[in-house]
Amino acid sequence: MSSVPLPVSSDASSQPDGAPPLLLGTSAFGQDERGFPVYDAYWEGGGRAFDTAWLYGHAYGPGCCERTFGAWARSRGVEKEVWVLAKGAHTPECLPDRVEAQLAESFDRMGRDDAAMYMLHRDNPDVPVGEFVSVLADLVARGLIGAYGMSNWSLDRVREAVGYAREQGLPAPAGVSNQLSLIDMVQPIYPGTMGSHDPRWRAWLTENPVTLYPWASQGRGAHALADPAELRTSPLAECWYSETNVERLRRARTLAERRGVSSTGIALAWTLSQPFRVVALIGPRQPEEVRDSLAAAELRLTEAERDWLENGTGEPPRE
Secondary structure, three states, X not given: OOOOOOOOOHHHHHOHHHOOOEEEEOOOOOOHHHHHHHHHHHHHOXXXXXXXXXXXXXXXXXXXXXXXXXXXXXXXXXXXXXXXXXXXXXXXXXXXXXXXXXHHHHHHHHOOOOEOEEEXXXXXXXXXXXXXXXXXXXXXXXXXXXXXXXXXXXXXXXXXXXXXXXXXXXXXOOEEEOEOOXXXXXXXXXXOOOEOXXXXXHHHHXXXXXXXXXXXXXXXOHHHOOXXXXXXXXXXXXXXXXXXXXXXXXXXXXXXXXXXXXXXHHHHHHHHOOOOOEOEEEOOOOHHHHHHHHHHOOOOOOHHHHHHHHHOOOOOOOO
């Protein structure tokens, strides 16, 4: 396996599998001229971990995002220093016999031969979990991946996968990548996507050694709206609008002013301050957005601050 990178914060030493607290998403960067400046800003700020997927960028040319990321890593001479979360076996190819084939194709595109973490990008409930677990555990045993997990899986299926692995003496899933942010996803952003916002998920994550890798961890840009009320009429409305979310945006803005950070930074701090293990996926599009997220990665909120932001309970944080 490639060497584990330096973390972006001192808290990363407690993260599993050497993962830093942030992963930079690569789904928006299928062209070198767009991706390289963002990746450079992330690297210069101490970021070392990247989220990739076989499917990313297919609308613009199969594999373009993985190729851009691989080209950047080679051009900067950091292929052995990056921490990579790769994903594959997306619907309609979410099948056990497509897992290794897509992983091999991703490796070829990126110009590498391993990944620190590999996740199934979707679930296929028609396939027994044991078939997926057996294939993924074999990839771990052969050194192609350091650990494995599932993205956009239900809690019941994840629990079943963990139980099967333990019964069979196999490596258990180490991570789940479902959506989580201060504002709650009210409608799936893409077909088959799932959140982990409900109390059952949070209780299970608190009690089990499985790390959550939440995507859209900063609310997908909603915190950057000029006025929280604009959420109702913005392009984000279909998936994110609720009066509850509007109030959360307002409270985040209040706390951001008192903490001297951006509202988007407060949203990231809320995600990273959960009472379970979290490695947040971030999706900045510009270098200045990268720097904003890296600055907020060190910030942790108290339980009272988290509850006030989410539920409006208790007193607002004092100056």
